[in-house]
Structure formats: structure tokens, C-alpha cells
Amino acid sequence: PKDFPEIAFTGAWDQFVKAGAKEAIEAILPAFLTQRRWFGGKHKQVRDVEIREVVPIPVGEGTVHVAGLVIQYLESEPEMYVLPLAAAFGKDATKVLEELPHAVVARLKTDGPAVLYDAMWDTPFCSTILSALARGDTFQGISGTLHAIGLPTLSIEVGDAELEPTLNKAEQSNTSIVFGDRYLMKVFRRVENGVNPDLEIARFLHESQGYANS
Numbered sequence: 001p002k003d004f005p006e007i008a009f010t011g012a013w014d015q016f017v018k019a020g021a022k023e024a025i026e027a028i029l030p031a032f033l034t035q036r037r038w039f040g041g042k043h044k045q046v047r048d049v050e051i052r053e054v055v056p057i058p059v060g061e062g063t064v065h066v067a068g069l070v071i072q073y074l075e076s077e078p079e080m081y082v083l084p085l086a087a088a089f090g091k092d093a094t095k096v097l098e099e100l101p102h103a104v105v106a107r108l109k110t111d112g113p114a115v116l117y118d119a120m121w122d123t124p125f126c127s128t129i130l131s132a133l134a135r136g137d138t139f140q141g142i143s144g145t146l147h148a149i150g151l152p153t154l155s156i157e158v159g160d161a162e163l164e165p166t167l168n169k170a171e172q173s174n175t176s177i178v179f180g181d182r183y184l185m186k187v188f189r190r191v192e193n194g195v196n197p198d199l200e201i202a203r204f205l206h207e208s209q210g211y212a213n214s
Helices: 022-033 091-099 124-137 154-160 197-207
Strands: 044-057 062-073 079-089 104-110 114-118 138-140 145-147 165-167 176-179 182-187
Touching: 022 044, 022 062, 022 079, 022 104, 044 079, 044 124, 044 138, 044 182, 079 091, 079 104, 124 154, 124 165, 124 176, 124 182
Parallel strands: none
Antiparallel strands: 044 062, 062 079, 079 114, 104 114, 138 145, 165 176, 176 182
16 A cells, blocks of 8 residues: 555654554554454454564664564454564665555654564564574563574574575565575464474474484
């Protein structure tokens, strides 16, 4: 769509939770989510969306805020999704609007072009995730801590290779990022308690069965 909702807030984007933008973002998220192919609750009636947690992750000179969303439905149990949010200004905002309109959450009311968008479409953020997994970084959120945990070999492999992230600009039911010819990162938007079965299988194949490519 060419028309996007607008959000006004005061203060720096990095402080959007304190700048009064949190409630405004929550109000527009139901419409945004139900139009995304990766959102599993699109056929349910969404009552409201709450930003329950926010974890800031430095990316270059900016910050991506990984938002933990609690989706409340009218007739179903609530679910939790993860949506990393970034802001782009000026020429960067124009590029996002032109090349990745499906990633745009809202326009920001500032002097000049400015947008709030899904940071999974931002290649520097994708590279930051891979590096964080290799280093075992931790990031402090409002009430919890995000731990990046990768296989022990990851730190060596990431350091030795040029792994430029490549994204499919067409929206898909799953978010996947390819790093060079070495890795495929699959992003699970919906968060549930416990260890994801895909991760358990990959670790078993790699650590117990010696499958280097798992």
C-alpha cells in the first residue's frame, strides 16, 4: 500500500517507549500484522496488541528495538510474536518506501521522509544477529535479557568468511536470510516456551552425528 498510518512522538527514536510512541504503535499493529504472510493469526479476530518487551540492539550508528508482542484474540488464547523495529530517515526512508513497502509499519511525523519498518529486512541488522550468535552476546531489555547462543564452531567460521546477507525481497510465510554460501538463517516470528524442535534436531545432527552443515 502507498498510504501508511502516521505516528507522532517527541524525543529521540531510541527512546520511543518513553517518548509516547508505544501506545500509538500498538494501535496500528493489528492492521499491520494481519497483512503479513508470516503472521499465523491473520484468520483470527485480533482484539489488541501489546508491546510487552523491548530489547535494544545497537546496529551501526543506530538501534533496532526487538519488540515482544502479545497478541490478544477475541476467541483464542493469546500468542507472542517478535517484531524488530527500526527507523529510517531521509534517503534511507525513501529507499525503504520504494523497495520494501511491505516492511513499512508507519510513517513518522518529522521533517522530511521518515518511516518505522520491520528490521528483518535490514541487512546490517541481519549481520548483527549472526555476529551476536558467534560471540554469544547478551542484550538487556525492559524486564528481561536476550541471549544469543550459537554452536561453538560458529565463532570461528563467521570470523574467517565474508558472509554478506541476502534477503528475498518478496514477502514469504517464513523469514529466511542467506549468508554467503555458508548459512541459512530461519527466523521464527512466533515465540513459544521451550526449545524449538528445529534447533534440537540441528544440534543433535551437528554435535552427535557429525553433520557439519546442520
